[in-house]
Amino acid sequence: METLYYVILVPMVYVAFAVFFIGTAIRLFKIFWEPKHPSTLQIFPEKKPKWLLALYDTFLFPTVRKHKPVLWVFLILFHFGILLLIIGHLELFGEFEIFQVIPHEVFLGRGFVGLIVSISLLYFLFRRFVSPVRELSVPEDYYLLVLLFLIVIFGSQMDWARRWYDYGELDVEHYRTYLSSLLHFKPELPYEITDTGHSFMFVLHVFFANLFLMFFPFSHSMHSFLSLPMNKLRRG
Amino acid sequence: MTGIEQIEIIFYYKEDSFMDNKTRDDLLKLFQSKLNEAMRFYLETCTRCGVCTEACHVYASMGQVRYIAAYRSEIIRRLYKKYFKGRGKFWPSVGEAKELSEMALDELFDAAYSCTGCRRCMVYCPFGIDTQQLMSIAKLLLIGANTEPEILTLLADTSIEKGKSMELFKEGFLEGIKRLEAEVVEKWQTEAGTTAIPVDVEGADLLYVALAGAHSIIPAAAVFNAAGENWTLSFFEAVNFGAFVGDPTKTKLILDRIVNEAKRLKIKEVCICECGTAYRVMKQLAGEQPFKVSAITEVHARYLKEGRIKLDKSKLNGAVTYHDPCQIARNAGVIDEPRYILQHLTDNFRELTDDPRYNWCCGGGGGLVAMGEDTLDFRMKSSKVKVDQIKATGANILATACENCHTQLSNLNDHYAMGVNVQFLSSLVADALVR
Numbered sequence: 001m002e003t004l005y006y007v008i009l010v011p012m013v014y015v016a017f018a019v020f021f022i023g024t025a026i027r028l029f030k031i032f033w034e035p036k037h038p039s040t041l042q043i044f045p046e047k048k049p050k051w052l053l054a055l056y057d058t059f060l061f062p063t064v065r066k067h068k069p070v071l072w073v074f075l076i077l078f079h080f081g082i083l084l085l086i087i088g089h090l091e092l093f094g095e096f097e098i099f100q101v102i103p104h105e106v107f108l109g110r111g112f113v114g115l116i117v118s119i120s121l122l123y124f125l126f127r128r129f130v131s132p133v134r135e136l137s138v139p140e141d142y143y144l145l146v147l148l149f150l151i152v153i154f155g156s157q158m159d160w161a162r163r164w165y166d167y168g169e170l171d172v173e174h175y176r177t178y179l180s181s182l183l184h185f186k187p188e189l190p191y192e193i194t195d196t197g198h199s200f201m202f203v204l205h206v207f208f209a210n211l212f213l214m215f216f217p218f219s220h221s222m223h224s225f226l227s228l229p230m231n232k233l234r235r236g
Numbered sequence: 237m238t239g240i241e242q243i244e245i246i247f248y249y250k251e252d253s254f255m256d257n258k259t260r261d262d263l264l265k266l267f268q269s270k271l272n273e274a275m276r277f278y279l280e281t282c283t284r285c286g287v288c289t290e291a292c293h294v295y296a297s298m299g300q301v302r303y304i305a306a307y308r309s310e311i312i313r314r315l316y317k318k319y320f321k322g323r324g325k326f327w328p329s330v331g332e333a334k335e336l337s338e339m340a341l342d343e344l345f346d347a348a349y350s351c352t353g354c355r356r357c358m359v360y361c362p363f364g365i366d367t368q369q370l371m372s373i374a375k376l377l378l379i380g381a382n383t384e385p386e387i388l389t390l391l392a393d394t395s396i397e398k399g400k401s402m403e404l405f406k407e408g409f410l411e412g413i414k415r416l417e418a419e420v421v422e423k424w425q426t427e428a429g430t431t432a433i434p435v436d437v438e439g440a441d442l443l444y445v446a447l448a449g450a451h452s453i454i455p456a457a458a459v460f461n462a463a464g465e466n467w468t469l470s471f472f473e474a475v476n477f478g479a480f481v482g483d484p485t486k487t488k489l490i491l492d493r494i495v496n497e498a499k500r501l502k503i504k505e506v507c508i509c510e511c512g513t514a515y516r517v518m519k520q521l522a523g524e525q526p527f528k529v530s531a532i533t534e535v536h537a538r539y540l541k542e543g544r545i546k547l548d549k550s551k552l553n554g555a556v557t558y559h560d561p562c563q564i565a566r567n568a569g570v571i572d573e574p575r576y577i578l579q580h581l582t583d584n585f586r587e588l589t590d591d592p593r594y595n596w597c598c599g600g601g602g603g604l605v606a607m608g609e610d611t612l613d614f615r616m617k618s619s620k621v622k623v624d625q626i627k628a629t630g631a632n633i634l635a636t637a638c639e640n641c642h643t644q645l646s647n648l649n650d651h652y653a654m655g656v657n658v659q660f661l662s663s664l665v666a667d668a669l670v671r
Contacts, residue, residue, distance in 0.1 A: 031277070041366055
């Protein structure tokens with residue numbers, strides 16, 4: 001068990017991050033290296049400023065708001081939630097003054113962010129069971145949603161335990177020790193990380209996150225990088 | 237199961253999916269030739285969220301999932317995932333990657349020739365995926381496999397042939413044009429000694445590129461003459477069958493005939509008749525040229541603005557609505573001009589939609605109308621929503637500015653007994669000309 005925990009928490013994390021960063025960089029490089037389309041692909045009537053509107057399309061999904069308002073609510077909650085969770089994870093590496101503009105304990109949102117993201121993911125998953133989205137979906141779509149759900153539910157559980165059930169054994173300090181040791185390539189696994197009641201949750205969280213990171217560059221998750229240039233093409 | 241049954245099944249399966257490696261490689265090369273940056277975006281990004289579901293008039297009219305934009309695109313994407321992504325080798329099932337087979341070609345045909353390339357789905361997609369672009373891959377593969385609609389290739393080849401041997405056609409063309417002049421003069425009396433339909437005039441300001449048909453030439457000529465335009469008629473018809481069939485080489489050859497003619501005559505402005513594809517191809521694919529490209533609608537609106545022509549509103553009775561041809565409006569931006577013209581034609585104009593981006597396609601684009609009777613049944617079934625949209629305006633005159641749309645809307649008018657009068661906008665202008 002000890003070896004398994006070690007493999008997931010140390011080498012696999014390195015591999016996952018390497019695949020994620022290198023894979024994403026290579027794939028993006030290959031895509032942007034292709035020749036540009038010879039003619040405009042925009043939709044009219046055009047409005048200006050095009051860049052600002054492309055940003056608006058990319059981050060606020062106005063077309064979804066217009067045509068699928070319920071989906072839009074969950075999409076906004078989900079994507080904004082992910083952003084907060086990413087900030088939360090950065091804070092597990094150390095203190096960032098900029099994030100403390102709103103004074104808070106790590107993680108932001110008192111545990112509700114993870115809850116909302118989990119519910120959003122369930123919504124995305126369940127709507128794929130219903131026609132016509134069912135017929136449009138391919139296994140990748142389900143894998144990604146299930147994977148994300150598992151990551152978020154195990155991750156959030158640790159946050160909820162600390163905040164809502166006074167579970168104090170596994171704390172932010174321990175995560176910080178672990179993560180900064182990884183960052184400095186001197187891996188260290190505190191006792192609390194591997195041998196307390198909620199350790200297996202933590203290990204599962206990291207395991208699924210590793211899988212996700214390794215799949216990311218090859219999946220449609222790449223829309224996180226491609227959405228802006230695509231929306232710019234549509235805006236002209 | 238007996239042995240024979242098993243063999244039969246294997247044989248059946250093999251025959252269905254059989255495609256020799258050489259053919260497949262050739263087709264994949266064609267696929268590769270389409271892969272530019274934008275195409276990679278479109279192929280990599282779809283999350284199959286289903287927001288585009290209601291966007292397609294075919295799905296909205298017929299309710300079959302295979303007509304949803306994301307489903308059509310996925311047919312191309314599955315081949316992409318098989319042959320152009322590492323996943324296709326290691327883990328094909330994750331994206332349902334699919335082998336390029338004869339059956340796959342059937343699916344490609346069904347997807348590409350039920351899509352009119354109207355790009356209405358692009359307005360819905362949160363990323364702006366261009367289904368028309370993805371369908372152009374399907375169309376090119378079909379050409380490579382010799383399974384494209386023959387009629388479109390035939391028409392494209394005829395156009396190209398005409399470009400190569402203009403001298404052979406010249407005589408007949410000029411004779412035909414002469415016969416039309418009387419009708420032009422009937423609409424607008426030109427001064428004695430001037431030609432009603434000038435052809436091959438070097439140094440003319442405007443080159444008008446019409447379609448093969450008097451209805452595309454007579455009203456336009458009358459308006460040019462009324463505006464005192466220094467114009468000349470092109471030898472060639474505007475329509476680009478190469479674009480319909482999705483053949484980039486032929487599209488370019490057909491386009492170049494007109495570009496070369498315009499350069500030879502030192503033209504300042506090329507004016508494209510009421511043909512959506514012709515206009516968009518000329519405007520967006522011709523590249524940097526010494527002349528500007530306009531749609532006839534833009535030219536007419538300009539004449540009105542400059543006071544070069546005047547129109548009599550009393551010529552039109554009843555409510556008028558206007559169908560924006562997709563390739564001219566949503567896809568090329570000529571939206572305000574037809575409305576400006578209509579303001580001068582009627583006080584009773586009714587919009588089909590609040591937002592021109594959401595206008596339903598007539599259902600005849602992408603070569604479907606050019607394929608004629610073969611597609612008639614499908615065109616009628618797939619355009620029910622268009623009929624409803626027109627009926628809701630209560631208009632009795634339905635104007636448009638595209639030959640394809642006009643044919644399709646006329647067919648719809650007959651099929652659904654809509655009782656509207658389908659008209660070309662340029663004809664309405666010509667008929668309402670006053671001194």
